[in-house]
Amino acid sequence: MDLQSMILSLSRYWAQCGCLIQQPYDVEVGAGTMHPETFLRVLGPEPYRVGYVQPSRRPADARYGENPFRLGRHLQMQIILKPSPEDVQELYLESLKSLGIDPAIHDIRFEEDNWESPTLGAWGVGWQVLLDGMEITQFTYFQQAGGIELKPISAELTYGLERIAMFLQRKDSIYDIEWGGGLPYGSVRLHDERESSTYGFEVADVDMLRRHFEDWEREAGRCLEHDPPLVIPALEASLKTSHLFNLLDARGAVSVTERVGLIGRVRRNATRVAEAYVRQREELGHPLLQDTKEVENG
């Protein structure tokens, strides 16, 4: 199965399970978790089900396109089920069938792997899912986000799409996996991996990145202090600072002592955004809570 068929199959499957199929966030993020459809929606009492593919940028993981297993930007398929349903494991195993994986003839394991994001003030408990020894999904029950205890609890499923494609297609390099229409991943992505690596490791203007970090951090603050607080603009500004930090880090420009400080500054804003969102939804009267009630009442 090629990469785009995997995306289409998973999207269709999860749509049938009641997920809204969203689009990738158009701000650079390190993981699908930072998308407001996850980071914000998991907060508060309103139920939600959503799925989307998120290109995830990790400049420090880039390898100039030379390492067959590592990318500076990879694709995650992210599913959020809030509250986590009773049969979430069964739903997940069923989703593998849509990828042509029949659990009856494989060894599928849920092995403890807890997740934590210092920049988002978030943590969760769960597993990495192994298929015949290969890690294919991160399965997490979110316990806290933006420093806020969550209730209800969301289940987050993150499929590492390139890894799964390599496994399904038995390719020894990411760049050899088939994207679609017979076109290999390398033809689509290799060149920009090389360029982004050169940029991230050698070229990025450290002073400019630092300036922009300060600017966007201030901008996040301004959005939060606005009356009423502008939640999404504040989140986007915070995500900018997170990405700028990642670039500075890849560039080797973050000193030992500075590191903790910068992460703390990103988290401070992320936490404030989460709090502002919770207040905003309260003031709006939790509309999604009503919607589902109406649905339930027919």
Place this chain on the structure above:
Amino acid sequence: MADFLLELRCEEIPANALPGARRQLVAAMTKLLESSGFTEAETRVYSTSRRLAMLIADLPLQQEDRVEEMMGPPVSVAFDADGNPTRAAEGFARKTGLKLEEISRVETDRGEYLAATVRHAGRRTAEILAEAIPTIFSGLRFPKMMRWGEGEFVFVRPVHGLVALLDGEILPLELFGIRAGRTTIGHRVHSPVPFEIETAADYEKSMEDHSVLVDPLRRREILDAQASTLASEAHCRVHEDPGLVSEHVELVEYPGLILGSIREEYLELPPEVVVSTLRHHQKCLILENEDEELRPHFLAVIDRKDDPEGLIRIGNEWVIGARLADARFFFEEDRRKGMEAFLPGLEKVEWHRVLGSLEDKAERIENLSHFISKTLGLEISAAEIGRSARLVKADLLSNMVGEFPELQGIMGGHYLRLEGAGEALWTAVRDHYRPVGFEGAIPVSDLGKLLGLADRIDSICGLFAVGEKPTGSRDPLGLRRAAQAVVKILAEAGWSIDLDSLLRRSLEAFERFSENESPFEAIHNFFGDRVRRLLTDFENVSGDTAEAVMAAGWTNLPECCSRARTLEEIRREENFRQLALAFKRVANITEGREGADKVEPALFEHASEKEIYDSIRAFRESLAELLPQHRIREAFEAMLPISDKLENFFVEVLVMADDQAVRANRIALLKDLGREFLALADLSRLQIEGS
């Protein structure tokens, strides 16, 4: 008699949570059974990756009735002058649950009292269990707890099913919002349909019929047996790894094994890299030949009986092949760069939030190593120390150690060896994290010992200085093991250097963090505890020998160990026993008493006083000669002649003489003796029979 079954079905429970859960369950159930008087009943606890269960056999259905004789107030208090019952009488009747007419009287030494024979009806076992079990389960503690769904309950993983059967009857109870029934589910692949358990005693068998082995010991037997069969098929043997097998036992409901192969060419990588990939990352069992060399095969544990289409083997081989290819990519990239190329990066890597970068640490290691090397007169040049203090940490910046942190040191050693570095250097880099605690050999080269000591002493002193000393079970940076390694290296290397002087030297670098109070005492005592263990567990001396020897000083490790070994030997000899008893007498008499400033021979009244005085001088002179030559045995033996003299002394001399000056002189004499002996050991701490 009945059997009681309880099964709690969950999503996959972490392997490290299960042994503790089983222990807690056994403890809680034993307590409940005892307090309920069910002394015959026996608890068996089961678990798999997806369930926790217990079966209590030979359980009476009902508690025995219990007869209690109760004493009430005296009759004189129970009835007033008119013979009417008082509040006291009524209170007693209430307490016994009887009517006043049913209360009897007994005659005692102190007069007549109210008394009653009360029969407590035994409660039904079902009732006791239904009441106690929810508390027991919600009281289970796990390393990490979680909530799920609506977030109402806290447990190790979401809970899905509950079976509670007293023989064939469902015991009505509720856990985590789930009502108990008799329905459970078998193995996820082999038997994924719900089914009913007929009766409690059938549990283990019914589960096995549905491809779940609920007894961890059974799973272990099967794993071990299959592993050796498959290994011999591949003409290999399994590298013993009981810890990993234990983990796998917890990770499955029915264990199976796959024999897989890797490409021969990967065996050209350093063996530790292959082992890390297979064992640490893929949790595979390692196969080796007779000479313990790696073979191009592995055993992967799966949670099912079979690999029906061979896809599981192919999948595991593919994953491992990919990981090994990844490792080789790192290896080649690191080799291309070379170890020197990592050095500039040391200052960019944080070792500790407050204590600075790896470069800062390397600089401190360098300084402390210089000091140790100079003190011991080692033949290692300053330049060599400076360079190697940085090279030992260089591999932390390599790709390989970034991916396989457990290969720190090992990779640096390989890289330097391949770069043609001298053997002293590359083995030093390889060995400087060894031993881990007391386990394992110390570094082979002096340079390795030196850097290993300096690195660990620096970590301990630095972290104590910033207030991060280990507390209770919390020792995230492994400082206890670091201190164990320090004392082991010093003792085994035979490096006679004062550990306190190393601590003081190391602490100089951290003065600004601990301006108010020096952590020296705390660190000194921290090491003292490790030295005591070294003596008792590794030098195999008894606890009181260790105490006696350590009271005479322990910061010179080889010398301290040597004294301990010698004392442990010599204390078994009869004349030494006499000496120790006599010395105990000396200690008792002098304790808390002031002696003269200086012994004055002119005040002696008995020949035996003079003899002791001369013996002390002779002993002192012997020590001055023997100790610098490390002739510890002879030094202890030099004590022996004093034994008889002390005996004479105590026969002839009354220490507590009436004359103040004479008494003070005698006490001073005995104190002198004690002081001299204390160069070797405080004999009064020995527990000697007859004392």
